[in-house]
Amino acid sequence: MQLLVKTGCIDNGKKIWWDVRPHAFFPTLEYRICDVPMRVDETICFAALFQAVTVKLWKLHSSNLTWRVYRQALLNENKQRAARFGTEGKLIDFSKRSEVPFGALLDELLEFIDDVVDELGSRKDVYYARQILNRTGADRQLKIYEETKDLRAVVDYIIGETEYGISLAS
Secondary structure, three states, X not given: OHXXXXXXXXXXXXXXXXXXXXXXXXXXXXXXXXXXOOOHHHHHHHHHHHHHHHHHHHHHHHOOOOOOOOOHHXXXXXXXXXXXXXXXXXXXXXXXXXXXXXXXXXXXXXXXXXXXXXXXXXXXXXXXXHHHHHOOHHHHXXXXXXXXXXXXXXXXXXXXXXXXXXXXXX
């Protein structure tokens, strides 16, 4: 990133669009993998998952251990499948060289990070991913539309979901 700035290719690190990147101005990582879901508890789940993956990979790195690296084209295929088919679709398990249900890879991810979630205090938040898998926000919105055939009802539902679990009393 510093070389790209130095050579005038970009004026700052924010011009690079990665799924994960070091922040251009702060000593943090930015994840640009998925949209924020409607409910705050789902957002917390995603944040807890990303935090646990980061800590797990950092611990492996700090212990001079490594992990598998796959070609970008393979990773892009799974990203496209996830975007197109959602949690109902199949992704490629690269180590098994076969298609597997989305949930199977989620279970692998949860197993991979299981040894760090207690120290992070995020076990409940991380494992909430299994509940999300069973009924995503997109699934819930589609159900409302199928029941009402009214986009305004979907918007009202989204507003309600955004407020779900948040105390609005002052």
